[in-house]
Amino acid sequence: MSSGNGGPAISVRGLRKAYGDLAAVDDVSFDVATGEFFGILGPNGAGKTTTLEMVEGLRRPDAGDVHLLGEPTWPRNPRLLPRIGVQLQASAFFERLTAREQIHTFAALYGVPPGQADDWLERVGLTDKAGSRTEALSGGQKQRLAIACALVHEPEVVFLDEPTAALDPQARRNLWDLLRSLNEAGRTVVLTTHYMDEAEALCDRVAIMDHGKVLQLDSPSALVRGLDAPVRIFVSPHLVTADDARAVAGVDAVTDDGTSTVLSTRSPSAVLTRLAELNALEGLQVKAATLEDVFLDLTGREYRA
């Protein structure tokens, strides 16, 4: 699985798209390496889907260019299409077909034999739902079917537009395992999401978008590290009072949130050692900075998906 020229799987330069006065995508550039799991993270309306659709070649950029596997994606490039797989935000299915008929139809569009389509149905765990119409499937089942339909022709690059939106937490976790397995098989995966934890859990690198711009792009851990935010340690006020806490070396600040004494520190291991000596570990919680804090730091406002 390679782009054939040794370059990045996806290369985006100076991408712009405006709708009237609204700059939906405003000078976006990034590269995605072959085999990478790449995330575009941001709240609704940040420009994630528009960016993705321009990268896929569905939408004509106002400016900038996109190379996918070394080839331009606009205008529609039929040589490129069999090498990419796409799951769109809505459930793009034919009406009143069963799950098996859907994937067989999509397989036929790519000249893929039905047997291979059935294998994919099994891989996403829908064999027992093969005879059900898509209208009767649950949200999670529909998403898994859409992903199977996007992958039935074994594409090199896979685009997933908010695959876990509107799923319950259980269904989201199940889908994560599937998404990881796609990437582990060597595919380049590009995913948009408005869930911080999803981006953290799945992506090698994340582009954080807001108002059409990429605010920052790095691996989730590097983004958090770069924030240099303190770790917060929550302990029971019965075990450690605020005054006790202030006496602990390495603690930068102490607050009381009503149920816990909260210790902020940049040297958590020393502080935790001292708390262990004080025998104050019962019910203790440690919260490191997350992408949510990164977003807050970048935009100055709370993250609302």
Added chain:
Amino acid sequence: MTGFRAIAVAIVKGFVRDKMSLFFALVFPLMFLVLFGGIFNFASSPKITMVVVGQVPLFDNLPDGARQAFDDSFEVTRSRDADRAVAEVRKGDADVAVQMRGNTVVAHYTQADQTKAAVTRGTLNAFVDGANQAASGTPPRYRLDAVRVEDQSLKAIQFVTPGLLGWAVAMSAAFGAAATLQGWRNSKLLRRLQLSPVPTRSVVAARVVVTVLVALVQMAIFLGLGLVAFGLQLTGSWWMGVPLLVAGTMAFMSLGLLAGAIAKTQEGAVNLANFFVLPMAFLSGSFFPLDGAPPWLQATSLALPLRHLNDGMLDVLVRGQGPTAAIVPMLILLGFAAVVTLVAVRLFRWED
């Protein structure tokens, strides 16, 4: 090619499993066919009711051939009272009252139904002339040899079948195109297909081919039922109805595309298609002839594609016109389809 076939099969399955669209494409128009065929057949060519006052020797002494014709035309009741008989005609209970005054046959008839009035006068005149000629004792010098030709005014089923078929095809073609364009755009299936290697023309061709197939099935069912159950008689070049119907299907698909391009939801698209089709069906003579309509209305209807489909279908299916009678309607329908499709393409937006 496999892409084209896969999409066509998917559309067919979606259509066959959609009870509503099946109903509106087949059952609903057939209900009208049964209804109209039944009503008009019952009402066609009833006898003229005649009240004979006293003795009318002319009728009692008819030769055999004339007797037969007389019985076919008239249903006779007898009366003694001339005034009461005329009153019956006046009230509409009878069509004509006949009595003898000396050697004169006096017929009191009503003009309420002009056809019956004309038949009554003509037939009675013929009987009197025949009797006069027989009384003169000389053989007739002239005789009438009646040769029947196809009439412009058709038996009800002959008229109703092509019109209702046109309406049925207009509905299913317009609804199908509207629902597909709107629904597939809304569900992003159109976008998804754009990102598959299948060319756009294959996607369009699949939808067109399925719609044409549905139209041909509708035609087979309509003509089949008409022939078997209602005495429909097809004339020589009826087969020209097939390409004509295909051209009509294109025209109505283009209307459906227009509805699908404008409307924001699938229901809206189907409703808009209905808004185009139903008034057009009335104005194009699908349900009843336009002969009685005011001239401006008849002129207006010439702007409607269904009018040309209906006219062409009547010509080749039942009026016995040659195959060329379908050419001009076909050209008009294809031209309409091309223009409206262009407009729909211009109005189409990927985003709502």
